[in-house]
Amino acid sequence: MPIIEVTELHKRYGDTVAVEDVSFTVEEGEIFGILGPNGAGKTTTVECIEGLRSPDAGAISVLGLDPRRDRAELRQRLGAQLQESSLPDKLTVAEALDLHASFYRRPADWNALLDSLHLADKRRARYRDLSGGQKQRLSIALALVGGPAVAVLDELTTGLDPQARRDTWDLIAQIRDSGVTIILVTHFMDEAQRLCDRLALVDAGRIAALDTPAGLIARAQQRQYVHFRASAPVEDAALTAQPEVDEVRRSGAQITVIGTGNLLYAVASVLARERIVAEELRVEQATLDDAFLALTGRRLQQ
Amino acid sequence: MTPTTRNPLRSLPVSVLAKLVSVEAKLLLREPGALAFGILFPSALLLGLGAVPLLREPSPEFGGLRFVDYWAPSALILGLGIMGLQHIPTTVAAYREKGVLRRMSTTPVGPGAVLVAQLIVAFASGVVTAAVLIASAWAVLDVSPPEQPWWFALSFAVGYGSLLAVGMLIAAVVPSVRLATGAATLAYMVTMVIGGVFLPRFFFPDALARLGDYTPPGVQAMLDSWSGEAVPDPLQLGTMALIGGVAAAVAARFFRWE
Ligand SMILES: Nc1ncnc2c1ncn2[C@@H]1O[C@H](COP(=O)(O)OP(=O)(O)OP(=O)(O)O)[C@@H](O)[C@H]1O
Numbered sequence: 001m002p003i004i005e006v007t008e009l010h011k012r013y014g015d016t017v018a019v020e021d022v023s024f025t026v027e028e029g030e031i032f033g034i035l036g037p038n039g040a041g042k043t044t045t046v047e048c049i050e051g052l053r054s055p056d057a058g059a060i061s062v063l064g065l066d067p068r069r070d071r072a073e074l075r076q077r078l079g080a081q082l083q084e085s086s087l088p089d090k091l092t093v094a095e096a097l098d099l100h101a102s103f104y105r106r107p108a109d110w111n112a113l114l115d116s117l118h119l120a121d122k123r124r125a126r127y128r129d130l131s132g133g134q135k136q137r138l139s140i141a142l143a144l145v146g147g148p149a150v151a152v153l154d155e156l157t158t159g160l161d162p163q164a165r166r167d168t169w170d171l172i173a174q175i176r177d178s179g180v181t182i183i184l185v186t187h188f189m190d191e192a193q194r195l196c197d198r199l200a201l202v203d204a205g206r207i208a209a210l211d212t213p214a215g216l217i218a219r220a221q222q223r224q225y226v227h228f229r230a231s232a233p234v235e236d237a238a239l240t241a242q243p244e245v246d247e248v249r250r251s252g253a254q255i256t257v258i259g260t261g262n263l264l265y266a267v268a269s270v271l272a273r274e275r276i277v278a279e280e281l282r283v284e285q286a287t288l289d290d291a292f293l294a295l296t297g298r299r300l301q302q
Numbered sequence: 303m304t305p306t307t308r309n310p311l312r313s314l315p316v317s318v319l320a321k322l323v324s325v326e327a328k329l330l331l332r333e334p335g336a337l338a339f340g341i342l343f344p345s346a347l348l349l350g351l352g353a354v355p356l357l358r359e360p361s362p363e364f365g366g367l368r369f370v371d372y373w374a375p376s377a378l379i380l381g382l383g384i385m386g387l388q389h390i391p392t393t394v395a396a397y398r399e400k401g402v403l404r405r406m407s408t409t410p411v412g413p414g415a416v417l418v419a420q421l422i423v424a425f426a427s428g429v430v431t432a433a434v435l436i437a438s439a440w441a442v443l444d445v446s447p448p449e450q451p452w453w454f455a456l457s458f459a460v461g462y463g464s465l466l467a468v469g470m471l472i473a474a475v476v477p478s479v480r481l482a483t484g485a486a487t488l489a490y491m492v493t494m495v496i497g498g499v500f501l502p503r504f505f506f507p508d509a510l511a512r513l514g515d516y517t518p519p520g521v522q523a524m525l526d527s528w529s530g531e532a533v534p535d536p537l538q539l540g541t542m543a544l545i546g547g548v549a550a551a552v553a554a555r556f557f558r559w560e
């Protein structure tokens with residue numbers, strides 16, 4: 001049974017349509033990703049789910065609650081990490097967690113949270129003295145301190161260094177394994193690919209595709225790219241004669257072969273036959289970025 | 303802008319409010335500027351002026367009182383204004399601008415509770431300011447403590463309460479910290495002038511002096527009950543209570559949560 005249901009959500013700000021007809025469901029215990037470019041309407045969507053904004057049209061149900069009408073109850077059970085928020089400058093990390101823990105009926109053990117977010121040695125530090133990444137991690141801790149059934153994390157790892165990102169991913173996977181349902185808004189394909197059970201690609205206020213990360217990649221898998229530099233001239237026709245090859249592009253000495261199936265093998269056999277050595281040979285696998293391009297006609301990151 | 307929070311105060315258990323108050327109190331104690339100017343400066347200034355012998359002579363201009371007796375409530379207003387009209391508007395505007403209130407609105411407690419805690423702490427700090435001023439003026443300048451303590455407490459509560467409501471109204475409607483600072487400073491200056499902080503009100507045109515009797519924080523009611531010369535005018539207290547009530551209601555109704 002879905003734990004979150006969003007049906008035909010619409011939201012505009014004046015003339016700007018931020019969300020135009022978004023529907024999806026999230027199952028209990030999954031990590032549901034929302035991926036899309038700047039201004040796609042990701043934050044607006046999750047803020048409607050959190051009850052921070054009221055939709056212009058459409059219905060939302062979270063844990064059987066209406067986010068606007070039952071907000072007091074929802075807030076006991078939904079933890080939110082906002083894309084933009086902060087704490088008073090001179091509040092310390094420990095004070096913030098202790099205070100926020102007191103808001104909830106059944107708070108989590110915040111000392112353990114600090115340990116897993118590598119903030120334990122910062123507990124006496126004031127908010128304004130934390131680095132950007134530490135502030136981000138504190139914000140994640142505050143989203144989890146209430147022991148929520150649902151956690152909504154907007155831009156989870158923006159501003160974190162690679163090690164902190166991987167640690168945060170591990171933490172989120174652990175949290176999910178403990179039964180928490182998670183909505184994850186992100187710009188990062190590696191993050192989505194790594195963490196999400198299912199993923200909605202959002203573009204211009206609409207869901208362009210919704211599938212598992214592997215399913216989305218498979219949809220873009222038809223096209224592969226083989227890049228190389230040829231040691232001697234090679235005819236386009238020799239390459240395009242292969243059934244796997246769709247197209248050959250050249251830029252200077254650099255050749256890119258675009259095609260499907262076992263493309264690398266097809267290209268390599270042509271080159272071997274012509275006694276040409278391929279230098280700087282590189283195969284590009286389809287990524288979520290390609291999936292996004294294939295499904296929306298736009299690149300995720302400009 | 304859509305109001306995102308219709309009932310900002312939701313359920314607020316006393317234990318949670320107590321925790322919020324203690325956190326806001328700690329935060330205030332980390333603001334040396336607010337402490338120095340809000341709490342200690344009024345006493346320091348009164349004692350400083352009291353060092354001038356002339357100001358310790360009874361004078362008919364002050365109704366037979368000494369300047370230090372007459373001016374003591376004005377010194378108190380100086381500190382109350384710092385808390386109510388400077389600290390509150392700028393702190394609350396910064397909380398809004400930086401997303402502190404937004405973060406609170408994701409919790410079961412909601413952002414309104416932070417404002418309530420702010421007001422409680424500001425009120426308590428005003429009580430401390432008054433206590434320090436009364437005690438030090440008594441000990442050093444022999445300014446006797448309020449002759450009508452209950453009337454004084456009432457005048458203080460109504461006057462300072464309404465001043466805090468005005469401060470919260472400024473915080474509620476100004477869109478940015480910069481504008482909050484500007485509006486707060488303007489309100490502060492006007493209040494100080496009317497309250498006779500810069501110039502004894504005795505020099506004022508009558509209309510201006512009367513205005514100060516009725517506008518928060520009501521220097522005359524505090525003076526009357528402190529010196530024991532008269533019982534504070536219920537009309538003055540009532541007017542201030544009304545101003546405070548209206549300001550609080552408008553602030554609550556039109557508060558910009560983001
Ligand atoms: N409070 C607001 N007032 C007016 N317009 C807004 C407001 N919030 C968002 N918008 C607009 O709505 C659209 C969607 O914004 P939203 O923040 O939901 O995008 P997003 O997908 O989260 O983008 P990003 O990846 O940059 O965080 C944008 O065009 C934005 O300019």
Ligand SMILES: [Mg+2]
Nearest residue numbers: 042043044083
């Ligand atoms: Mg966003």
